[in-house]
Amino acid sequence: MPHDAMMIVRSDLASRIDGIAAASGQISLAALCEQVDAIRSIARAHALDAVERLASLMESAIAYNGHGPVIMSYLDLMRDATESEAQGPEACTVYTAALSLRLGA
Numbered sequence: 001m002p003h004d005a006m007m008i009v010r011s012d013l014a015s016r017i018d019g020i021a022a023a024s025g026q027i028s029l030a031a032l033c034e035q036v037d038a039i040r041s042i043a044r045a046h047a048l049d050a051v052e053r054l055a056s057l058m059e060s061a062i063a064y065n066g067h068g069p070v071i072m073s074y075l076d077l078m079r080d081a082t083e084s085e086a087q088g089p090e091a092c093t094v095y096t097a098a099l100s101l102r103l104g105a
Contacts, residue, residue, distance in 0.1 A: 009042065010048075010083065013039060014079060014083070016038065016039050017039065017079050017082065020032065021075045024069075032071070033062060036055050037055075039051065039055045040052050040055035043055060047087060048081070048082070049088060050087050050092050051087075054074055054077050054078045054096075055074075055078060057099065058075075073099060074099065077095050
């Protein structure tokens with residue numbers, strides 16, 4: 001994929017992530033799930049593995065805990081992963097470890 005096209009994809013993902021963060025506390029559970037699933041799907045289609053992994057983990061957390069304040073940790077890391085060039089398995093491990101540290105797991 002050309003660099004400019006990937007920049008557009010990354011910008012779209014960042015906007016979606018920021019939109020969820022801005023609506024935090026006011027977004028319905030159904031809308032949150034729909035938005036996170038869209039992020040995950042876009043990330044998968046464009047081989048943004050770290051973003052996809054974090055979105056998948058967030059979907060699981062939402063299913064288990066609802067949409068409390070913990071989602072901000074996921075969103076912050078997804079935003080960082082969106083901007084990162086590193087997207088392979090190692091990046092997924094790093095972001096998953098960072099999430100564990102943030103959540104105290």
